[in-house]
Amino acid sequence: MAEKKTTYNLVPQTLKKGLYTQIVGSRILHFKELDSTMDRAAEEAERGTPDGTVVLCYSQTRGRGRFNRVWVSPAGNLILSVVLRPTLEALPFVSILAALAATRTIESETTLDPVIKWPNDVLVRGRKICGLLVENSLQGRNVRHSIVGIGLNVELDPTETPEIAAIATSLRLETGRPTDVSALLLRLLHELDEIYVALRNGRSPVPKWSNYLETIGKRVEVQWGADVVTGTAEGVDDLGHLLLRRDNGALLTLSAGEVTLKTSERMPAPSGG
Numbered sequence: 001m002a003e004k005k006t007t008y009n010l011v012p013q014t015l016k017k018g019l020y021t022q023i024v025g026s027r028i029l030h031f032k033e034l035d036s037t038m039d040r041a042a043e044e045a046e047r048g049t050p051d052g053t054v055v056l057c058y059s060q061t062r063g064r065g066r067f068n069r070v071w072v073s074p075a076g077n078l079i080l081s082v083v084l085r086p087t088l089e090a091l092p093f094v095s096i097l098a099a100l101a102a103t104r105t106i107e108s109e110t111t112l113d114p115v116i117k118w119p120n121d122v123l124v125r126g127r128k129i130c131g132l133l134v135e136n137s138l139q140g141r142n143v144r145h146s147i148v149g150i151g152l153n154v155e156l157d158p159t160e161t162p163e164i165a166a167i168a169t170s171l172r173l174e175t176g177r178p179t180d181v182s183a184l185l186l187r188l189l190h191e192l193d194e195i196y197v198a199l200r201n202g203r204s205p206v207p208k209w210s211n212y213l214e215t216i217g218k219r220v221e222v223q224w225g226a227d228v229v230t231g232t233a234e235g236v237d238d239l240g241h242l243l244l245r246r247d248n249g250a251l252l253t254l255s256a257g258e259v260t261l262k263t264s265e266r267m268p269a270p271s272g273g
């Protein structure tokens with residue numbers, strides 16, 4: 001296997017291209033390697049770092065996904081967490097805003113047609129190319145911070161990790177060419193900023209996000225605690241909850257934190273990155 005060459009100047013290169021954001025990227029910290037950008041971002045948040053702080057690294061030793069799955073994080077991918085300080089009312093929309101931003105970024109920086117598998121997996125040709133993780137800290141009704149983790153597979157070769165070989169993909173694999181990662185990061189930060197600023201001003205990302213949802217109209221299986229529920233995904237409500245019409249005619253409203261969607265035969269253990 002040919003050794004991959006990694007350069008560690010992504011952030012300066014990105015900034016040189018011109019970052020014109022209002023909040024996201026107010027501060028950018030970058031590291032060669034971290035356990036997880038989620039933990040480092042949470043530490044910075046506790047120390048009072050400003051809204052929009054970005055923590056980026058080239059590889060993670062303990063990258064994690066939803067439901068504590070492993071997120072495979074070798075160098076060559078985009079690995080970052082953003083510290084946000086939304087209101088309590090805006091909090092349910094944070095993962096939606098991140099999925100929309102990542103999807104638009106892939107769409108505008110490549111020729112690919114990404115879609116979103118509810119609630120927030122970004123897929124290309126049925127395989128996961130980007131995963132999003134949101135971890136919140138609340139004190140009563142006060143949001144201390146919300147950390148948005150984004151793992152976008154750029155150079156990942158999923159065949160090197162048997163657990164994700166069948167479920168993950170990357171920009172390299174799909175486009176067959178290298179991606180300008182600084183242009184990708186720049187676009188991602190701009191998209192996050194635009195949608196976050198709009199959210200702060202009371203504009204929901206749900207209508208735009210739902211345009212990319214591939215799940216709607218499909219038959220799905222949902223893991224709900226110990227139960228598996230089947231039905232047809234009829235749509236989403238204003239909060240992005242999935243409306244599932246069960247085979248017995250009942251309509252279930254499902255929130256992302258409670259369920260795992262199984263559109264394929266088996267639920268993957270690792271997270272696809």
Ligand code: BTN
Pocket residue numbers: 035036037038060062063064065066067069071079080081121130131132133149150151152271273
């Ligand atoms: C998932 O699809 O399960 C979510 C994956 C989230 C991965 C990102 S990579 C950057 C940040 N740091 C982590 O440890 N996880 C998130």
